[in-house]
């Protein structure tokens with residue numbers, strides 16, 4: 001990559017960002033198309049988010065990705081929001097057009113495209129169980145409702161956040177049947193009633209299968225099980241689902257496709273998926 005006086009910047013705002021796979025993936029894509037843009041990690045603590053966003057504008061960044069814990073808070077600091085960000089109430093991509101910052105959310109489309117790579121899902125026939133109610137869960141829930149999923153069940157450790165997501169979904173998609181179940185409720189029962197299962201909590205690799213996923217024995221070969229945590233290793237949920245013959249989706253596919261959608265917003269070019277996929281290989 002050649003840096004010169006005309007190089008534009010994009011980056012990822014988060015706390016922490018040192019583990020992020022996005023710089024490697026995005027720089028490989030930018031370089032392969034010969035674009036004079038460089039993608040940099042931008043570690044920003046929550047109290048410094050306003051200054052960081054002002055800095056993007058001041059330094060004429062072309063845009064940025066936004067990750068934990070800023071996806072919701074950043075929305076209030078931007079000039080406008082795309083419908084994808086309004087519907088989810090979360091921003092994962094900022095585009096800077098001549099000083100006007102617009103927030104987008106590409107997580108939902110990233111999820112749908114990644115899912116399409118592992119399974120042919122008729123969403124109208126696929127009631128879904130979503131574990132979690134944070135930014136990723138919101139994006140997935142909205143994407144599923146947009147694609148005609150008729151029944152969505154939400155389970156979250158903090159019930160208020162699950163209820164907030166339900167309110168958001170019901171107001172945007174009155175035809176969808178949305179149910180909130182308690183974190184302590186029988187997970188096996190919820191699994192048995194749904195076809196698509198999405199873990200959008202940040203429990204990730206740390207989760208202890210016995211405690212966190214009691215009831216996974218109710219999974220079957222007709223389930224499609226997604227764990228959004230970014231990891232090239234199999235999570236304990238996916239390991240249990242594999243034993244039952246379920247179709248599996250890890251977080252890497254969603255990372256790839258949300259990144260490709262962000263890339264297109266910044267560059268107006270189709271993202272080189274093969275290059276990005278290769279850059280994500282361990």
Ligand code: NAP
Nearest residue numbers: 132133134135136157158161200201202228229251254255
């Ligand atoms: P977030 O907004 O901070 O939400 C975190 C969620 O995890 C909340 O529902 C939270 O529940 C739950 N949670 C956290 N710790 C927990 C625990 N110990 N026990 C039970 N629940 C717990 O984060 P996010 O942006 O939605 O991200 C969630 C996960 O998705 C992360 O692993 C992230 O890396 C992944 N992700 C992946 C992609 C991708 O492209 N693959 C994209 C986005 C996110 P409470 O509400 O009770 O706190």
